[in-house]
Amino acid sequence: MFMKKRYVLSFNGSQHGAVVATRGSESQVRVDEGEMSPVTYRPVLGGKALSLRLNGRLHLIHLTGLDNKGSVQASIGGRTLDLTVMDELRAQALESLGDATGSGTIAADIPGLVVELKVKPGQIVHKGEPVIVVEAMKMQNELTTAITGTVVEICVAAGQPVNPGDKLVVIEPEPGL
Secondary structure, X not given: OOEEEEEEEEEOOEEEEEEEEEEOOEEEEEEOOOOOEEEEEEEEHHHOEEEEEEOOEEEEEEEEEOOOOOEEEEXXXXXXXXXXXXXXXXXXXXHXXXXXXXXXXXXXXXXXXXXXXXXXOOOEEOOOOEEEEEEEOOEEEEEEOOOOEXXXXXXXXXXXXXXXXXXXXXXXXOOOO
């Protein structure tokens, strides 16, 4: 029996639904109302890219994290695409909360392992600056701050596993920085 997980993909100003079904090492994917298609993938280049085979075609996808909300920049065949991928429940929760930008709390979006802390308590950070690296699904995700302020609390340590919603770093906003 396949285990299915639903995702919301946002790119080029539109949203698409996706279903990923797995059974052992076998995976299938469907976007919107399309057909389920076999897919294989594996991280390459030290986790900075994915080798993906879909419908018999091989794709190399370079990924760069853009923020701590699931946004990535994907480069495929020389084309660049800003893409946000999140599970359907998280997308619904964020939609019901409204725009939460400007928050000084950085939380884990997906299960992972803290690889590196890039800041220390008392340090001043600027909007967009990397503060922590979390590895998830063999990919290292550099999480950045949405605000300028002072790091007031680091809630995790390198090597610590984290779950969605776990508080990682708290930054107190400072006007005028």
